[in-house]
Amino acid sequence: MPTAVALPSFSDVIARFDPVMGMEVHVELGTITKMFCGCSTEFGGEPNSQVCPTCLGLPGALPAVNQTAVESAIRIGLALNCQIAEHCRFARKNYFYPDMPKNFQISQYDEPIAYDGWTEVTVDTEDGPRTVHIGIERAHMEEDTGKSLHVGGATGRIHGASHSLLDYNRAGIPLIEIVTKPIEVEPEIAPAVARAYVSGLRDLIRALGVSDARMELGQMRCDANVSLKPSGTTTLGTRTETKNVNSLRSVERAVTFEIRRQASVLDAGETVIQETRHWHEDTGETTSGRVKEEAEDYRYFPEPDLVPVAPSRDWVDQLRTTLPEPPAARRARLQQEWNFTDLEMRDVVNAGAAELIEETIVAGSDAAGAKKWWLGEISRTANERGAPLDAAGITPVDVARVETLIKEGALNDKLARQVVEGVLAGEGSPDQVVEARGLAIVSDESALGTAVDEAIAGQPDVAEKIRGGNMGAVGALIGAVMKATRGQADAKRVRELILERLNS
């Protein structure tokens, strides 16, 4: 449905309405095998090469629970401050779709493994950072579906396609679905909170080591529920569920768009339809998907092929000891260790660079140097390419090496920038780029001495001023030497050589 009229502005809408959000995030666990069979979860295999009777739903085959997936689910639950069920069952969610081999999904319904938790996110406001408490309704285990590829149509959607291809490699990969309680915050920060929540969750999942949580690979998928109610009222409005919002930026944009769209519907005296909506990255809009005329009846019932999961309290306590430091505490600790200001630390976190900086420091850099590269040159390149920072093409070890070369006097700032550029361009490691581009500082004393002599000879008047004690004139000669060596000289050493010659 194209937008018929211009939407009211966000600031106009939030003056009159309070948005209520709910986030549902699916995380693909990084287990070696699938949720209920021994098939590989490796990404990118030949279609239907990682399947067996169980994940193909062949008659007679049965599921068996992957204990590592249960362990990951419990750790996620604990990290989200959830209660861990002493006894919980899987349930069957029944609906027909060709990418679902059994025509039911093994999930959890009224007995999730983790429930009633919370987390905190921090967003910027005009009054400085604001920390928001977000309630977690539940986290439960389920299996992923296969993938449909609709062929022969213009859009790649099922409408207009001549046929469909099915790949069941993904069918049965373990998923954890994490559902928030309704999120009600100051209207102006609502979209930012949604983004910060997903971003924080991603960091948490990575810190737990249970998934790479790469949104661009579908390892983490977000559905955003949004409804509006008139400012100051308490009755919830009708919500829409925007599916598959798969980047942090899109989360913020999609929530903003839905808030504005629903306001325009309400302004026109119409009612918001309860439905799922599709997010379009290109236009920045959502469009109507399936209308939920009545809530779809999935006929949930306890999965009779599996016994209940009953994690012992000892096991849960033991898993609690394996949790990483909570993100907020970790952030405070790193800020102190690195001696960054609030503002600097905020930039680091927003850029998603904290971990990269930490690794760069471990590899031998100092904090300021590491921050300079990751938030400067590398961030710029990553943004240009639309790639996440850690996929920009340079590693923390590379960055630390560049810093070491600077410290050793083998590179100056200007050369170092060129080295980083080269690494980002895929030319190899810092040392390879230095070698290939011939970027090392000219430290050959005789070559440098010749250049200094030539510079002095070339500007006798300047030399005379220096001999006369006018140190301000040294810069001109240094500049000439640097020019002659195409910048590959250590300016400090050049200065020393000039003064040695003119003061002797």
Place this chain on the structure above:
Amino acid sequence: MTEPSLFRRTAAELADSIASGEVSAVEVAQAHVERIAAVDDAETGVHAFLHVDAERALATAAEVDAKRAAGERLGPLAGVPLALKDVVTTADMPTTAGSKILEGWQPPYDATITRKMREAGIVILGKTNMDEFAMGSSTENSAFGPTRNPWDLSRIPGGSGGGSSAALASFEAPLAIGTDTGGSIRQPAAVTGTVGIKPTYGGVSRYGLIACASSLDQAGPCARTVLDAALLHQVIAGHDPLDSTSIDQPVPDVVAAAMRGADGDLAGLRVGVVKELGGEGYQAGVEARFTEAVEVLGKLGAEVVEVSCPHFVYALPAYYLILPSEVSSNLARFDAMRFGLRIGDDGARSAEEVMNLTRGAGFGAETKRRIILGTYALSSGYYDAYYGQAQKVRTLVSRDFDVAFEQVDVLVSPTAPTTAFPIGEKVDDPLAMYKNDLCTIPSNLAGNASASFPCGLAGEDGLPVGLHVMAPVLADDRLYRVGAALEQALVSEWGGPLLNKVPEPAGS
């Protein structure tokens, strides 16, 4: 006196003969293949088998002979032929579950019990007929035509495992595998005069068993004698990591129990007659044989008391909510997308249309009835009233068993209220058909072990009657002790096995 034909011998006898070298496994397989050819015609004969693979059976038998010749130690049933219910997957034979929707489907894998039997050197002759997806009590719901009862070819052989029971009673195989969701091993055993054991739920792996109702299904051994059933039970039972519901505990020593029972001493055994399983609706001849069988147990030293299980009367309606609910979900995978029948795929129709057409054409009436019932029972707004209530009844039935087993070691009842009824008599009356499983269903709901043993012929029609014995969870051995004791007493009373009275089918 001439030596009985090979196909008339028990599994234990055949195993001994093969092990001693008296006969070869190939000769034994050949005798059974010929017997099948003689009596199993689909149109006029018993029609126990949907698929016979004589070549493969003979090849397997030859392997057993070769191993014996090489001096390898053989399992206690090596070289003994078996009829496998067509609901158990076999990587080398089609598996249809009696349904058109799976006609010709070749599974890519063996069920766990198939694998175990192969490893034991058991010779699988072929796959036996059954009610579609194991739903029925007569084998008339098979998409491939009914099986006929060897005692009277105009009558049903029980169901759903009528193919397996008929194969035993017509001496086409000395051993068979059945599966029991509400009585599908025990009721066919009763109406054919054979032995059928439903082990404790979880005692035998369900991996590779095409599911009817997952929480009720249990595969088990079928045979003509109690010892043969025990020998087969020992082969197929045990924990399987591929089946999460299988029990990780030692298998009760059922062979030892059968041997002990054959001594005919039941002193110290307490037997409870279930008050609620008898009376109105039970055929007079069935009740008469049942009463006599209980008297025999008393004579063998058992202490017999009456026990009440008040919730058993609710078991049937609860079962007919739980079973269809699970069926509606288990059978959703038959959608023409990945295997089996596909109707209407003309390049223009959508996947959903093809699914609808295929399911419409591929499922029989009883299957559709249960899918619809189950879909309804699980619907939101009805779930609590139907599925939820039924689960509560299930708990109450289990408690009845718990209370009863505090007073007695085993419970007994008739296996089925009637003897084998004529083919066609109840096809249009599903409720009458369902009542056949009145006595057997409680054990499926509670998951405890149960069995049916032959206890004579009903006076009014001369057809077999079964004694139903129920034991606690994981006390499967008690069934064998009681069954073997009863068997030795009755066989000597009769002057030979009951099955000696089966009429020889015409043409054989």
